[in-house]
Amino acid sequence: MTDNTLISIQDLTVLVSGILTNAGFSQPQGDAIARTIVAGERDACKSHGVYRIEGCLRTLKAEKVNPVAQPKVMQDDSAVVRVDADAGFANLAFEMGAPVVAERARKLGIATLIINDCTHFAALWPEVETMANLGLAAMAMCPSYATVAPAGGSKPLLGTNPFAFGWPRPGGTPYVFDFATSVAARGELELYRRAGKQLPEGWAVDADGNPTTDPTAALAGAMLPFGAHKGSAISTMIELLAGAMIGDFTSPEALDYLGTTTLAPRHGELIVVFDPLRMSGGRGDAAAKGEAMIEAIAGQGARLPSQRRFTARQKSQSVGIELTPAEMDELARLRDGGLAAVRD
Amino acid sequence: MTDNTLISIQDLTVLVSGILTNAGFSQPQGDAIARTIVAGERDACKSHGVYRIEGCLRTLKAEKVNPVAQPKVMQDDSAVVRVDADAGFANLAFEMGAPVVAERARKLGIATLIINDCTHFAALWPEVETMANLGLAAMAMCPSYATVAPAGGSKPLLGTNPFAFGWPRPGGTPYVFDFATSVAARGELELYRRAGKQLPEGWAVDADGNPTTDPTAALAGAMLPFGAHKGSAISTMIELLAGAMIGDFTSPEALDYLGTTTLAPRHGELIVVFDPLRMSGGRGDAAAKGEAMIEAIAGQGARLPSQRRFTARQKSQSVGIELTPAEMDELARLRDGGLAAVRD
Incomplete structure (x- = not known):
């Protein structure tokens, strides 16, 4: 009951x-x-x-998002589709850009969807799943707010910067992952604090940049990237590609703009879309090769994301x-x- | 002296x-x-x-590479440049494809270089540095041989699958990283074995798939990806994009083909190239924004890759x-x- x-x-x-x-x-x-x-x-x-x-x-x-935003999709004969989200949430902007970038990817083999001036509150798997459902592979990434210290650093600078990937699977749900490039989400630190528990080692540094397992000290300091210097490098790549390169906020700029992490962050988003049919160039069946790899992973008992x-x-x-x-x-x-x- | x-x-x-x-x-x-x-x-x-x-x-x-290979660069009006390496080493194929994909990226905003039927022995930073020196950002990735178990798995399946990224910096050396998506290189396990030392935890599983710190057991088993399930997901993405999607060997196929890890592996390579000038779409100075981020990382004492x-x-x-x-x-x-x- x-x-x-x-x-x-x-x-x-x-x-x-x-x-x-x-x-x-x-x-x-x-x-x-x-x-x-x-x-x-x-x-x-x-x-x-x-x-x-x-x-x-x-x-x-807080008047940090435009509730009546009318996104504008801009395309030309290049491989770049840009959506000006008009300071609204990213969702409608993505929905409007998705079929356009899919068409460009089918025509050119690879194409990219840039969303500018959006506010983001969601995961990135909806983006890559949408593309996978159209038969396309895709990566998606965006900055967030500066709450993560780079590996070897001591102060919040990077965001939790999610990275997502989708791969279409014939007749089934796609292969999809979507994770923060920080070792944990900020909300998890808060849960440890409330429970009076110590954090696992390697999650955070205190305000002086020293490693800490005290969640209160961690919340006053910075989280760390997953995978040490490798995860830190990927998070930096996301700041450069999905912030600097697309002419939008990096994570420190997003935090400066809002002044808080309790509101949804304003920034841009980058989605790179591949058409496996075009990319395989007639060299065998990309879908079948992908299935062999994915089934081999599941076949040894490893969980698929x-x-x-x-x-x-x-x-x-x-x-x-x-x-x-x-x-x-x-x-x-x-x-x-x-x-x-x-x-x- | x-x-x-x-x-x-x-x-x-x-x-x-x-x-x-x-x-x-x-x-x-x-x-x-x-x-x-x-x-x-x-x-x-x-x-x-x-x-x-x-x-x-x-x-x-061992007659596993064509020493007189004549790579053929294939281009059309799409964003995909394909080089048939003619079963030679990847280096000449890349050098021939690089200016062509750079031209496509400048024209279309994003473009991709696919190298097929190559043998690979080098790092991937030469690829992304070449692009950065042309003012372009780039990701490069390729499979290798099946020596790494997926997170939660027990048998070698993934390769050490390197991932590299380059970002041009005005007037200086570029921001470049290049790392294996395994937690360590196979050669490092061998060094531990010779030194009679135990491996750090989390590096490997034995032939039964159980965690081990014994280098001999690890060499008979499998290495693990960096960053647990997140690194494993990125390594899987590399198998799908730079193996299955481009119509070339995945890591288990490369190992089957060679039957050994003592020869350079045969497979393909995928390079995704972005023109920051096109991608920024007139929304500010991508290079200056990138510099602010990179200098902030170095400014807090974190090492740049x-x-x-x-x-x-x-x-x-x-x-x-x-x-x-x-x-x-x-x-x-x-x-x-x-x-x-x-x-x-």
């Missing part, structure tokens, strides 16, 4: 979109944001599900999304209260 | 090329391979310097490359003995 509520993907999308439009988002913005939030909840990614609604509203209340999400998705699609009474209360509170109900 | 020899970059290049052409390589192949080997020696990358000559000759002696190489290079360029008597003997032995002098 449980007091949980089962709600269909479609009904939850309408509900979330209603909360957002009631708070001031335009219908296209509200719908696109709702689709992303419900996709997170559908996949049992609780940290990117219904939980995120209040953060979106908080960012709107995103499998937990896909299992949860299957359940959500067949029986609906299960929400707790607290989550249903949160939805009702934000629906009825609008921006006035948003807590700092 | 030292018995070491100082030799100019140019003289060493002529000497190494002579060894290679004497053994059967064509002049263009020998020159391109020699340039790469001498670049390694010049940068004090001993593991990619003169030490590599014998491996190149061993691969030729490749700095040790650049320091060594400066010395080599001003006073010459310093070789030990053993290295000079090795050069003389291979010059005079040709393929017959090659040890297994």
Whole structure:
């Protein structure tokens, strides 16, 4: 017996979109944001599900996002598709750019989607999954806020800078990964602090740049990249490619702009899209070769990334999304209260 | 006092090329391979310097590389430049493809260089540095042989799969990194074994897939990726993009083809090239933004990747490359003995 509520993907999308439009988002913005939030909840990614609604509203209340943004897609005969997100959330901008960059990648073999002037609150797997569902491989990356010290450094400079990759699999869910290039998320440090537990070694430095396992000292200091100098290098690459190169904020600039990490960060996003049919150049079946590799990984008992999400998705699609009474209360509170109900 | 020899970059290049052409390589192949080997020696990358000559000759002696290969560059109006390396070493193929992909990237914003049917023995920094010296950012990646178990797995499947990135810096050496996606190189395990030392934890599993710090058990088992499941995911991405997608060997296929890890591996290579001028789209100065980030990293005392190489290079360029008597003997032995002098 449980007091949980089962709600269909479609009904939850309408509900979330209603909360957002009631708070001031335009219908296209509200719908696109709702689709992303419900996709997170559908996949049992609780940290990117219904939980995120209040953060979106908080960012709107602080006037750090344009709720009626009208993204503009710019294309020419090059391999670069650029979307000016008009200071709105990234979701609608991505949805509008996705079919255009897919067409360019099919024509040219490789193409890139640049989203500028967007605010980002979601994971990057929706981006690479969208491309994989179109039969295309893709990498996606973006900066965030300066909360991570470079390997060997002592001060927050890099963001948690996510990196995602998708590869289409015939007749099934794609091969998808999406991870922060920090060793942990900032929220995890906070959970350790509340639980009174020490952090694992290698997660953080204190305000003086010394290694620490004290979560309070870590929160006043900086997190560290995953994989020591290698992860630090990848995170730096993301600052350069998806910040400096595309003419948008790097993580220190994003933090300067907002002055806080409690609002969704403003920056750009870079997606690189490959058409395996064009890239293989008639040299055998790229899909079959990919399957052989992926099946060999799973065949030795190693977990494929995103499998937990896909299992949860299957359940959500067949029986609906299960929400707790607290989550249903949160939805009702934000629906009825609008921006006035948003807590700092 | 030292018995070491100082030799100019140019003289060493002529000497190494002579060894290679004497053994059967064509002049263009020998020159391109020699340039790469001498670049390694010049940068004090001993593991990619003169030490590599014998491996190149061993691969030729085993008839696993075409010493007179004539790479063919194929281009059309797409963003994909493909070089058929004609079963030769990758170096000449890359040198021939580099200006072509640079031209495509300048025209289209992003472009990709695919090298097929090549044999690879070098680092990937020469590729990304070449692009950076043309004012372009680049990623390079390739499979190798199956010696690394995926995170959570138990058997060799992935290669040490290097990943490199270069970013042009105005008026200076570029920002460049190049690392194996395994936690260590196979040669390092061998050094631990000879020294009778235990491996650090997390480096390897034994033949049954259990974690081990015994180097002998590790050499019979598998190495592990850097950064646990995140590094494993990046290594898998390299198999998919630079193996399956470009119609070339993945790491298990490369090992099957050679049957040994003592010869240079046959596979392909993928280089993704970005023109920051095109990618920034007039939104500010990408180079200046990049400098701010790179200087902030160095400014907090964190080491920038490749700095040790650049320091060594400066010395080599001003006073010459310093070789030990053993290295000079090795050069003389291979010059005079040709393929017959090659040890297994």
